[in-house]
Amino acid sequence: GQQVMQIPQYQHVQEGEDFTTYCNSSTTLSNIQWYKQRPGGHPVFLIQLVKSGEVKKQKRLTFQFGEAKKNSSLHITATQTTDVGTYFCAGYPNAGKSTFGDGTTLTVKP
Amino acid sequence: NAGVTQTPKFRVLKTGQSMTLLCAQDMNHEYMYWYRQDPGMGLRLIHYSVGEGTTAKGEVPDGYNVSRLKKQNFLLGLESAAPSQTSVYFCASSYNAGGETQYFGPGTRLLVL
Numbered sequence: 001g002q003q004v005m006q007i008p009q010y011q012h013v014q015e016g017e018d019f020t021t022y023c024n025s026s027t028t029l030s031n032i033q034w035y036k037q038r039p040g041g042h043p044v045f046l047i048q049l050v051k052s053g054e055v056k057k058q059k060r061l062t063f064q065f066g067e068a069k070k071n072s073s074l075h076i077t078a079t080q081t082t083d084v085g086t087y088f089c090a091g092y093p094n095a096g097k098s099t100f101g102d103g104t105t106l107t108v109k110p
Numbered sequence: 111n112a113g114v115t116q117t118p119k120f121r122v123l124k125t126g127q128s129m130t131l132l133c134a135q136d137m138n139h140e141y142m143y144w145y146r147q148d149p150g151m152g153l154r155l156i157h158y159s160v161g162e163g164t165t166a167k168g169e170v171p172d173g174y175n176v177s178r179l180k181k182q183n184f185l186l187g188l189e190s191a192a193p194s195q196t197s198v199y200f201c202a203s204s205y206n207a208g209g210e211t212q213y214f215g216p217g218t219r220l221l222v223l
Contacts, residue, residue: 009150033211042200042214043153088152090212097168098212100145102152 002027004091006101014109019076021104023089030094032072034063037103038085046074046087079108111136114215116201122221123191131186131218133201141204142184143168143212144176146197153200159184191222 003026013019023032031050035043047056049065049072056063062075076083086103093099114135123129133142140161145153155168159178173195175187184203188195198219202212 006152035212042217043202043212044214045211048211097155097158100153102150105150 002091002093002099004089004099004101006089006104008104009102010105010107012107012109013079015081016078019079019083019106021074021087021089021106023072023074023091023101025070025091025099027070027091027093029069029091031092032065033090033092033098034072034074035088035090036085037088041085043088076106079106081108081110084108113137114201114203114213116199116215116218118218119216120219120221122223123188124223125192127191128187128189129191129220130188131199131201131220133184133186133203133215134182135184135201135203135213136182137203137205137213138181139203139205139213140181141206141210142178143202143204144174144184144186145200145202146170146195147200147217148197156186156199191220193222196220196222 005024033048034046037043053067054065060077064073086105088103089101090098117132143158144156157176162181165176177185198217200217201215204210204212
């Protein structure tokens with residue numbers, strides 16, 4: 001079945017440093033979504049990428065979808081303490097249910 | 111709109127006891143899902159439903175049953191709880207499955223002793 005790998009599992013950064021998490025699928029995806037889960041909270045939708053090579057930005061967050069539509073990344077510029085949490089990708093194949101990656105947990109030291 | 115709500119928020123069970131977790135959504139979504147999340151792990155799909163009266167198995171369905179008698183409600187049952195079912199359970203809903211946003215409930219923390 002479809003597998004979605006996410007790396008790294010944990011990332012500790014100093015406030016102001018950049019952060020990147022990567023998501024890789026074993027199969028070609030129709031689209032990919034990113035979610036954020038704050039500590040003690042529930043996953044909240046951030047963005048969806050559909051097109052090959054697509055790049056979307058939300059303030060300090062930049063999301064990319066690979067040309068082959070099998071990988072994606074989330075990059076945060078100049079992290080802030082409000083960025084702490086776990087970031088999940090969810091890959092949607094052409095047919096079937098989505099598969100969530102295991103997430104990358106970001107901690108930010110002030 | 112309340113979105114997706116879950117009851118209870120927290121529960122302690124003894125091994126062998128049964129319980130039902132309730133998920134309700136007021137967004138008229140067709141699809142509903144039950145996930146479990148264990149420390150340091152992602153979201154694993156237990157069961158899901160593509161519409162009222164339908165259910166299907168996800169990745170980790172053993173030990174759980176579900177029912178979707180009404181479109182807005184999705185129930186998750188544990189017939190005989192085991193310590194391995196200690197987890198945080200999240201319900202989610204979406205308009206459809208074709209890449210639509212999933213809206214998650216606040217979660218239910220279950221401890222099985």
